[in-house]
Amino acid sequence: MKIDQLEPKTVWNNFSRLNAVPRPSKKEEQVIAFMLDFGKGLGLETFSDETGNVIIRKPATSGMEDRKMVILQSHLDMVHQKNTDTKFDFDNEGIEMYIDGDWVRAKGTTLGADNGMGVAAIMTILESESIKHPAIEALFTIDEETGMTGAFGLEGGVLKGDILLNLDTEEDDEIDIGCAGGIDVTATRRYHLKRATHSDIGLQITVNGLNGGHSGMDIHRGLGNANKIMNRLLYLGLPYHMRISSLEGGGLRNAIPRESISHINLGKNHEAAFRNEFTALSEAILNEFKIQEPNLKISLEKAKPAKLVMGLGAQGKLIKTIYGALNGVYAMSAAIDDLVETSNNIARVQVKDGQIKIGCLTRSSVESAKMDLAHALRSVFELGGFEVDFKGEYPGWNPNPDSEILKVVVEKYKELFVEEPKVVACHAGLECGILGQNYPEMDMVSFGPTIKGAHSPDERVNVTSVQKFWKFLLEILEAIPKK
Template sequence: MSNSVTSLAPKAIWKNFAALNAVPRPSKKEERVIAFMMQFGNALGLETLKDDIGNIVIRKPATRGMEDRKMVTLQSHLDMVHQKNADTVFDFDAQGIAMEVAGDWVRAKGTTLGADNGLGVATIMALLESSDVPHPPLEALFTIDEETGMTGAFGLAPNWLKGDILLNLDTEEDDEIDIGCAGGVDVTAKRTYNQKEASHGDVGCRIEVSGLQGGHSGMDIHKGLGNANKIMNRLLFAGLSHNMRISRLEGGSLRNAIPRESVCELNVHRKDEAAFREGLESMAKVVQIELAQREPNLRISLKPIKPAKKVMGLGAQGKLIRALYGAHNGVYAMSASMPNLVETSNNLARVQVKNGKIKISCLTRSSQETGKMDLANGLRSVFELAGCEVEFSGSYPGWQPNPDSQIVKLATKVYQDLFKEMPRVVACHAGLECGILGQHYPDMDMVSFGPTILGAHSPDERVGIASVQKFWNFLRAILLEVPKR
């Protein structure tokens, strides 16, 4: 636990965030953080429940004089994205996050911070244990596995919650009030290939793409950031004419993180080595010039290694590289109804080629269900032409904006009165659990907001210190104005 972090204001939030970050909480491995939250609620003497899937609800009665107000459900997710720099030694399954204060920001040391969505969780914890914050009846919902499938939200029972209003604390700009979000679907392509004996006299090469910013595949997809898988494939395409044979390819990690690194090991005929190296270095310069403004730290290296004994066959290799070239990555369509909102996009998130198996993982998002499936079917077509079997999974709905909702109007007025300016009322391209929760509870009035978090889903993740105080003031002011039942 960092003393410098726990001394920040508001202390109630930072104390709980530090305690939460001491608990390993990867998606689909939330057992320890579930136990942590159960102990937290029970220690306060509050009604604390866990459902069969691992979601937790903690209920707290209203403070005196607010018993007749509508019940508010405060919602955040317990899991976090695990990403680290290549030179950082860290075990996410065993270690707590090491935090530091860097100017006006809090960040982690070489890893993701977990502010997404740990700051929301810590803020709800601060309200549950508070004795001096006026509030209506509260119901805290902590969901699991938001980052890799929204399993908790999907598995939530339709009769478990009692709240009239839901405040989702999982957005990343403190001047925004979110009223809608994109849906998504995982697109996975797989195939096998025959490994061939490498030619005698081959030389081995290792290509590395690194130093990219990465980021959130929804919130950052419009920034034109480099995708390590697409960059690597462009380099490999340039080398197709030089008797190049792939032995291993590994790029990216999580579907919801823009890939920052990719490594390819391959063999080249000795007589073609010079031409291959020249062509690769030429393409590397082209890519670095194109991305110089957005990705100033991009590194592309070519190193000699021991040649592999087995490599891909030329047919499978050619189909793979051409399919990856043809697969769309980035913004596909912009919204016609909301200015500057990405409507549909795809993240070519992970490419794995090894030991006769290929696996390609994408996350396709859209605020239009038809748009989501249109792009997903386009990807399916490209990968099937390369001989892959394609599976759609983990589909979740978007959250359709309702600018006339009572809680949206209340939050907008409270923000204006408190900060003397209008908030930006927006929809986001990220996936929020509100769309799924709205299917379970169609009559629940919903809105989403949060502190400013930059670089989410990457080791550059950081949260603004002053923004957390602003967020805390805004939330408390909303709770004061919750209407009567």
């Protein structure tokens, strides 16, 4: 069976059309043009703002003119992650999808169901001539995954709607009414390159096979962080006068790093002792993660020795700084059971050509706690001689349990599925908090189909769940309150 033969066919067809268009974050030119052509081709009011967000308006269907206008919102960009052995150009190729039982996956890359399924659902409503709905304002934001610049750039007064349905959550039995805010913490420093000795051998350390995942939604699962694991292995080399020549681990800040590779030089007379300790520690780490990370691989192989290496002083501070910097859950919420309140993801570590760069994403649903952890990280990095920069800050979304649309959505869920939905806040970043700054009276909820492994090549969306989500969305549109 082909993807566009799945039910609901119109939604899957639009998802396939969308996934044929390259749309990595910060490179959305092609998908913006695609969406503008889509809206104009339907004869609907269609435009983009100065930031690049696309807005398409559709009048209410007959009999629904007295209902409040609804904003249907999803983001156009997707996280671009791939397996090391996958050859794929996110800038020029469309996603290759396949059906795996009751799931749809991509071949070695992220799928883009986050947030492509939401986009596809909105497209289907816009082009339909039979779906009943109030006046619709479709908002397709850009660059959600790496800064939320689309939401930040949307000016007040552009939107006319009263209710916003964000279609960007990943469990089909949850109604989201709040999310965490975040801030990028970046640490940098220079180091002196030293000439290696002629007696050195070269070695490559590789950590791979980790699950990765969403640095907000998956941070509590105890998954392995390739940068922290690599650092434990490098720490072994300090007594043996190991010298790092390069280090590359992780990628995007909102993805838990799956891979890290380092190249080191080591004196020949230290190799046997180092290998013994390396083997012992590797086995211990594999045992620690045998449940969460059954595919974790750690290897030590011969490589060409480097001519230039990092100085010992900077190297020691780098390794000890990463050891001391928190990764994972910092605090759980006291207000909501089982919700992570504050966390940090050491997402990227790069050592190359005399420059060190460490990138983190710190999240919290409590603003003061977010900055507390950010300052704690700053302190650790500055003790290691790093310069620290805070950027990309975005606010959380404060829950409103008395929301009118929340009551409508909850009642409709119970009516359709004969069970209570979970009304939750999430540790991921949603655009609702940012949009609410310029539209403080907007009534907002978020929901979506079940998506697993977002931000990793294991990303997959559940077919049955998409059917449930679609039915739910259509019923909500018919139940929108009167003006």
